[in-house]
Amino acid sequence: MSSLWIRNARVIDPAARRDDAGDIFIENGKFVPTLSTAARKRARQIDARGLVACPGLVDVHVHFREPGQTHKESIATGSRAAAAGGFTTVVCMPNTTPVADNAGTIQYMKDVITRDAVVKVFPTGCITVGMKGQALAPIGSLKRAGVVAITDDGDCVQSNDLMRRAVEYAKMFELPVMDHCQDQSMTQGAVMNEGVMSTRLGLRGWPNAAEDLIVARNVILSEYTGAHIHLQHISSRFSVDVIRRAKARKARITAEATPHHIALTDDALGTYDTNFKMNPPLRTEEDRRSLIEGLRDGTIDIIATDHAPHNESEKDREFDFAPNGILGLETALAVTLEILVRQNKFKLPKVIDLMTRRPAKLINLAAGTLAPGAAADVCLFDPDETWKYDAKSGESKSSNSPWHGKTLTGRVKTTIVNGRVVFDGRRIVV
Amino acid sequence: MPWHRRHLITLEELSLDEIEQVHATAVAFKRTLKRTVKKVPALRGKTIVNLFLEPSTRTRMAFEMAAKRLSADVIGFDAANSSTTKGETLRDTAQNIQALQADMIVLRHSAAGSPLYLSRILNIPVINAGDGAHEHPSQGLLDTFTMKEHLGSLRGRKVVILGDILFSRVARSNIHALTKMGANVTLVGPSTLVPHWFTHLGVKVSHDLKSALADAEVVMLLRIQHERQAAGLFPSLSEYTSMFGLNKTRASWLNPKAIIMHPGPINRGVEIDSELADGARSVILEQVTNGIAVRMAVLYLCAGGQPENVTPVE
Numbered sequence: 066m067s068s069l070w071i072r073n074a075r076v077i078d079p080a081a082r083r084d085d086a087g088d089i090f091i092e093n094g095k096f097v098p099t100l101s102t103a104a105r106k107r108a109r110q111i112d113a114r115g116l117v118a119c120p121g122l123v124d125v126h127v128h129f130r131e132p133g134q135t136h137k138e139s140i141a142t143g144s145r146a147a148a149a150g151g152f153t154t155v156v157c158m159p160n161t162t163p164v165a166d167n168a169g170t171i172q173y174m175k176d177v178i179t180r181d182a183v184v185k186v187f188p189t190g191c192i193t194v195g196m197k198g199q200a201l202a203p204i205g206s207l208k209r210a211g212v213v214a215i216t217d218d219g220d221c222v223q224s225n226d227l228m229r230r231a232v233e234y235a236k237m238f239e240l241p242v243m244d245h246c247q248d249q250s251m252t253q254g255a256v257m258n259e260g261v262m263s264t265r266l267g268l269r270g271w272p273n274a275a276e277d278l279i280v281a282r283n284v285i286l287s288e289y290t291g292a293h294i295h296l297q298h299i300s301s302r303f304s305v306d307v308i309r310r311a312k313a314r315k316a317r318i319t320a321e322a323t324p325h326h327i328a329l330t331d332d333a334l335g336t337y338d339t340n341f342k343m344n345p346p347l348r349t350e351e352d353r354r355s356l357i358e359g360l361r362d363g364t365i366d367i368i369a370t371d372h373a374p375h376n377e378s379e380k381d382r383e384f385d386f387a388p389n390g391i392l393g394l395e396t397a398l399a400v401t402l403e404i405l406v407r408q409n410k411f412k413l414p415k416v417i418d419l420m421t422r423r424p425a426k427l428i429n430l431a432a433g434t435l436a437p438g439a440a441a442d443v444c445l446f447d448p449d450e451t452w453k454y455d456a457k458s459g460e461s462k463s464s465n466s467p468w469h470g471k472t473l474t475g476r477v478k479t480t481i482v483n484g485r486v487v488f489d490g491r492r493i494v495v
Numbered sequence: 496m497p498w499h500r501r502h503l504i505t506l507e508e509l510s511l512d513e514i515e516q517v518h519a520t521a522v523a524f525k526r527t528l529k530r531t532v533k534k535v536p537a538l539r540g541k542t543i544v545n546l547f548l549e550p551s552t553r554t555r556m557a558f559e560m561a562a563k564r565l566s567a568d569v570i571g572f573d574a575a576n577s578s579t580t581k582g583e584t585l586r587d588t589a590q591n592i593q594a595l596q597a598d599m600i601v602l603r604h605s606a607a608g609s610p611l612y613l614s615r616i617l618n619i620p621v622i623n624a625g626d627g628a629h630e631h632p633s634q635g636l637l638d639t640f641t642m643k644e645h646l647g648s649l650r651g652r653k654v655v656i657l658g659d660i661l662f663s664r665v666a667r668s669n670i671h672a673l674t675k676m677g678a679n680v681t682l683v684g685p686s687t688l689v690p691h692w693f694t695h696l697g698v699k700v701s702h703d704l705k706s707a708l709a710d711a712e713v714v715m716l717l718r719i720q721h722e723r724q725a726a727g728l729f730p731s732l733s734e735y736t737s738m739f740g741l742n743k744t745r746a747s748w749l750n751p752k753a754i755i756m757h758p759g760p761i762n763r764g765v766e767i768d769s770e771l772a773d774g775a776r777s778v779i780l781e782q783v784t785n786g787i788a789v790r791m792a793v794l795y796l797c798a799g800g801q802p803e804n805v806t807p808v809e
Contacts, residue, residue: 253726264692267506267607267667268628337608383585383606385627 068092068104069484074113074445077118077180079418080434089118091441096486098437111486113445116478119417120433121153121184121442122398123424125214126297126321126369127244129155129175129391131187132170133162136166138374138462140174142183143394145371145460148488150394151444151477154425154432155372156216159196159456166191166202168210174209179352183487183495184480185442187430192217192231192242200226200246208238212427216243218297219344221279222248228282232292241428243295246279247271256385258346262331269386271346273301280304285312287318295427296320298371300345300354302341309364319427321369322356324393324400329353329467339380339387340467357409360419367424368416374463392466395459399473402448407474413448445479448479452476460493498796501620504610505630506671512673516802518640519633519783520792522803527564528788537805541598546589547624548574549605553759553783554624554634558601561790562686563658564744570597589613593626599798602626622795630664634758636778639676645754650677653750655707657682657739658717659767660689665758666717666738668694683707684739687728704739708748715756716766722769732765742768745774754778 069091072149090108093405100108127170129143138146140157147155157174159165165174171188178186180242190207193451194200196217203213215235221244222228225415257263259270280296287294299305313319334413359365373390380387392437401420405411423431432442446481456464478490487495498516506514527535543562549553564630566645572592577677585604592600598618602610606629616622625631640648646652654673660666660682670693680698682689693700701707708714710758719735729735741755755777763769772779796802 261692261695264661264690265667265696267627267664269628337611380582380588381602382583383609383612385606 067484068100068108069441069481070100070110071107071113071118071443071445072104072110073219074116074118075397076118076435077414077417078435079414080120080422081436083376083435084414089435089443092479094437094441095437095440096437105311111445111479116445117413118443118445120435121428121444121480121482123154123157123433124152124372124394124397125367125424125428126158126393127155127157128374129157129162132173132194137376139181140177140186142460142462143374144182144184144186146392146394147184148480148482148493149460149477151398151446151480152184152394152395153442153444153480153482154187154430156187156189156428157212158216158392159189159191160180160219163275164191164196165189166194166196167454168203168206171207171212173209176488183493184482185432187213187428189214189216189243191215192222193227196220198227201227201234204231204235204421205238206280208240208440212240213430214241214243214295216245216297218221218243218245221245221247222241225282225286228288229286232286232294236290236292239429241293241295243297244279244283245277245297245382246283248275248278251275256346257334257344258331260349262483266334266337273303273348273352274365276301276345277303277307280307280488284316284318285306288314288316290473293317293319298323298326299346299356299359300326300348300352300371301366302352305355305359309359309362317427319366320359320364321367322360322365322398323369323371323405327353327356327360327404327465328400338467339382339384340391340465340469342384342387342389343371344389345392350472357404360405361411366420366423367427367457368397368401368419369424369433369441370394374461375465376463377465380465390465392456392461395461396454396468398446399475402475403473441481441484443479443481446475446477448475450474450476450492453467466469497801500795502610503616503632503793503797504614504624505606505623506632506635506668507630511675514639514675514800517636517789517792518643520802520805521640521788521794524791524795525749525788528784533564535564536566537665537800538562538565538798541798542568542570542596543599543601544570544572544592544597545601546572546592547603549603549625551603551625553564553786554797555601557690557783557786558624558790559719560787561794564787565791565794567794573761583610585613587615588612589617593617593619599794607682622793622797623657625664628667629664632667632668633786633790633793635672636793637674637717637782637786638756638758640667640789641756641778641785642754645778646712648773649673652678652713654678654710654713654715655671655681655683656710656715657741658684658688659719659723660684660693661721662720662791663717670698671717672699681707681711685729685735688723703747705748707747710750712753713756714741714753717758718760718762736765740766740768741771743770746771756782758782
């Protein structure tokens, strides 16, 4: 019997409304209320004085690029980046090559996950065949193969009728439908937020209205069908307002915000640095503030990273030609603590909740808790340690991060999955 | 202040003093263009590569003419027959040009920000000859140079830029130069092509041609491209002409001494009547000639020359 005894931590478990100084006991991969004196003697001990111990972080929005784009990332390297960032459960988007629109591809991913992943990795499947937005993918087979949600992330379903049928059909399996909200007819050639900065820089603008329209569409379809629609990486203040009003009517709508959208604005694009290029784009200070207020009042349910690796030769290009997306897993906790806790006075347990219990609940996963009997997934972090982030020496295969070379505050010291230490604060140890 | 820039990427980053230094240098070079022997030896032994990755006639020829007048050797780079069509990146193309011991690159590119990108990679000066819808600094310098020749100081002068502002690098460079020089700038055109965001750059935005043109001393027309109509930004070229085309009646609303400018290529009968384009108030061809002198100044200064050292050889 293997035992682990985490001593003298500040234990934060939002699921149990716990925030106190104490110990965490783990036996055979599960949390236990306590360990016997004999077991304590045998147990591996971790001195967590000065550290926060919370459930392993949960991210419902990552791109691990496998199969097919493993020059950017793989399930192995992506899961290592997750572990280094304190994440123990992540959900992969299906825009791989080939796309995950059939049970066979999902089975392949699951085999690779079993073989390579150091944290818990769950696949999603496509809404439509080939992610082309024309015909429904075999959603039932995908569910049976193990997807936790369906999404055409990156390629928002444009047909309102097809989206209606998709959510209606997925509701039969209580499968969340995640949508990247973008009216593509309004964003042809767009590479950044439309506004003062795009006007100055001469770059093609992506108006927030293109997001707001689809957010409103999804609210309407969710209320019409009763299906759960999850709105990915909300970036616009108008969208926050639409969601807030939908929630007041008890619509089955959930929403996420990324660390980069709450930390940065399109002011950062003045030097055409492609590590600030993502979709949806960074928006204005007003939008950023609205996202933070949305997280504060529950309009936005969770933090998700949209970890999107691209290798250097792909990003090292003219701004128009570089792909969208930035890394997120290894900086998410530090950035979120900086913005929400230090700058906006969120209580730490609230922020932990946004990154553990709530995202787990959103996709019906038994994670994000320190409750006895639950799988022992833990993140230990020092909320005050400052460190310099070097994306090139990180665990991800790529290094496309706007925080490369920046000093961050808040550092993951240990990540535990099923009672096993997988990251010890310096390296992956499996 | 001596000239210290090696690259010319934007007019947004130039100070008023720097703009005036370029103009003063261009005045000196313009004199040399009137002589029988038009060459000066300023850049003898230097090689300038015109890296034009987007079609251009006027700008490319003007830069080549300017370089040759300065006695530099010029190599043109034709996008259609180059390794870029074989998938070579801009970085690799530019590094190869540098390795070929070129002394300067003049870049025209469809992607905004690409000259800045190259200037950070290369050790040799990069001159922006137009990057997407961002800037066309040498055009902004030659346009303001031409205005000054006709009006003297631009402080307090009413300048109207009319047409497709949204996609225009010429408009942006002129906006930055003109606002620094103290001109009152009004942008006019259909609301889809002249978004209100431009007011943040210190200019007025109007969709009423008559009040905008009233007593203006400069009107600069921009080319209306058919592809913008295809993208649904305005109904038709004929509607554009009927709403915003410059004709004799509308030109009468201008200040009597106003000049009419256009960076070219012009669409006769669309944004401007032929009569006006060829008329006495038109300075369109002067702009082209001034383009040589201003680009000589730009190349000379960015190659390390100083304004006071321009000494034309007689």
